[in-house]
Amino acid sequence: MNGWVYAYYALLIACFIISLFHLEHREVKLLCVLLGVSIITEIIVELIGTEGLGFFIVYHFFVVLEYSLITIILRSGIRDYRWRLLMGISIFVFCMVSLFYSFVLGGWRAFPGINITIESFLVICWCLLSFFSITPDSEASIFRHPVFWLTLAFFIYFAASVSVNAFYNLLLENDTTRARHFFAVLNSLSNYLLYIMLIKGVVCFRSNRISL
Amino acid sequence: MLPVKQDLFVAVIFISLLVTIMGLVVVAAVISYKKKQDAYLHQLKLMKEDYDKQLMWSQIEMQEEAFAHLGQELHDDIGQLLSSTKLLINVTQRSMKEIPDTLQIAEDTLSTAIQHLRALSKSFSRQWLDQFSLIENLKAEVDRINSSRAITIKFTHELTVLPLQAEPQIILFRIIQEAIQNCIKHARPQVIDISIRTAGQQLILIIADDGSGFDKAGMSSIGMGIRNMQHRTSLLGGEIRWEVTTAGGTAVLITLPLE
Numbered sequence: 001m002n003g004w005v006y007a008y009y010a011l012l013i014a015c016f017i018i019s020l021f022h023l024e025h026r027e028v029k030l031l032c033v034l035l036g037v038s039i040i041t042e043i044i045v046e047l048i049g050t051e052g053l054g055f056f057i058v059y060h061f062f063v064v065l066e067y068s069l070i071t072i073i074l075r076s077g078i079r080d081y082r083w084r085l086l087m088g089i090s091i092f093v094f095c096m097v098s099l100f101y102s103f104v105l106g107g108w109r110a111f112p113g114i115n116i117t118i119e120s121f122l123v124i125c126w127c128l129l130s131f132f133s134i135t136p137d138s139e140a141s142i143f144r145h146p147v148f149w150l151t152l153a154f155f156i157y158f159a160a161s162v163s164v165n166a167f168y169n170l171l172l173e174n175d176t177t178r179a180r181h182f183f184a185v186l187n188s189l190s191n192y193l194l195y196i197m198l199i200k201g202v203v204c205f206r207s208n209r210i211s212l
Numbered sequence: 213m214l215p216v217k218q219d220l221f222v223a224v225i226f227i228s229l230l231v232t233i234m235g236l237v238v239v240a241a242v243i244s245y246k247k248k249q250d251a252y253l254h255q256l257k258l259m260k261e262d263y264d265k266q267l268m269w270s271q272i273e274m275q276e277e278a279f280a281h282l283g284q285e286l287h288d289d290i291g292q293l294l295s296s297t298k299l300l301i302n303v304t305q306r307s308m309k310e311i312p313d314t315l316q317i318a319e320d321t322l323s324t325a326i327q328h329l330r331a332l333s334k335s336f337s338r339q340w341l342d343q344f345s346l347i348e349n350l351k352a353e354v355d356r357i358n359s360s361r362a363i364t365i366k367f368t369h370e371l372t373v374l375p376l377q378a379e380p381q382i383i384l385f386r387i388i389q390e391a392i393q394n395c396i397k398h399a400r401p402q403v404i405d406i407s408i409r410t411a412g413q414q415l416i417l418i419i420a421d422d423g424s425g426f427d428k429a430g431m432s433s434i435g436m437g438i439r440n441m442q443h444r445t446s447l448l449g450g451e452i453r454w455e456v457t458t459a460g461g462t463a464v465l466i467t468l469p470l471e
Contacts, residue, residue: 128237139253142242148245155234159230159234
């Protein structure tokens with residue numbers, strides 16, 4: 001295991017622990033569940049992966065759960081009823097389509113690349129919507145708004161993932177080792193940014209409570 | 213380092229473009245938030261101003277109610293007691309062959325007190341306030357104070373009827389009363405000049421005295437009376453300021469916009 005590449009696990013655990021102290025906020029509660037599921041998934045993948053078993057099945061379920069939780073978190077910052085309804089419907093539709101594709105068309109032993117790409121595009125759309133739906137309720141700057149940091153974290157992570165995934169296969173054809181290294185670096189970089197911003201978002205929830 | 217191949221080059225360019233687009237999205241979101249925040253804060257400011265105005269109006273209404281009640285009490289209670297006392301003095305005088313000077317002076321003083329009390333209770337009464345005319349009532353107030361002979365108030369005005377509603381006139385009247393009280397209490401003047409005139413779309417009111425003046429630098433530690441005057445003037449959308457006159461006295465300058 002490349003130490004610095006996978007050191008973001010430490011950030012993931014730190015983020016999970018910090019969120020445990022702010023469970024009074026609904027968004028943090030959902031984030032905590034998401035982080036907990038991520039930790040469990042990573043552990044299962046590491047355990048099954050080292051034994052050479054088909055661990056991709058874990059991702060098929062994780063994608064569905066991840067999309068649902070992220071969409072619910074982003075939905076809490078949106079006030080327009082129609083958008084909220086659409087986001088709610090998208091969770092149900094995505095879950096059905098994703099599971100159908102995984103188990104009927106793609107097969108559960110294959111990597112759920114299509115599912116992840118669809119998920120990423122949807123989350124990016126909801127992030128854009130969330131960015132422009134942040135409503136000011138005080139003189140505080142947007143950088144003290146927790147929803148801003150949560151949205152930014154998901155936006156950067158999924159936008160980076162989509163672009164890296166799009167070029168990954170192309171790069172693999174030229175130089176497999178370096179392509180994998182390149183992928184690992186970018187993947188870990190986006191993960192670092194994700195967890196740092198999530199921590200910042202959770203901390204902003206606390207700051208808001210104090211200022212009130 | 214990675215080999216510089218075309219695919220990698222395209223990938224790097226694409227990622228750079230993506231980062232730029234993400235940056236632009238974030239900047240756009242920040243600008244959008246800032247605009248919404250400005251609108252929100254402006255709305256909040258307007259609401260606060262409106263709330264302050266309503267609060268001030270309520271305070272004034274409550275004060276007028278209290279004044280009306282006080283006026284009624286003065287008239288019905290203390291006025292009646294003084295009248296009874298005067299009646300007793302008159303009865304006593306009739307039973308005496310020769311009236312002592314002191315008793316006569318006491319009776320005269322009591323008559324003056326009853327007159328003053330009636331004028332004062334009249335100035336507090338609701339009925340008096342309902343049919344309010346600033347000019348007329350200021351004249352009556354000036355006469356009441358002048359009758360004490362302790363001080364002379366000169367009142368000059370261009371208009372016989374002010375182009376203001378009854379409520380603003382009452383507020384303006386209370387400001388003038390406060391200013392006069394301040395003059396008498398702090399400056400101990402011989403003469404107070406009150407003038408009301410219009411200039412363009414403004415009403416200009418000056419209350420000047422020949423008293424001991426005031427320390428302009430010490431205005432920061434202002435009292436309740438002056439704060440009240442400032443609040444009331446701002447409620448009418450006007451401005452109030454204090455100046456030292458060339459004679460060394462104090463001049464209160466009030467400008468109000470006319471509809």
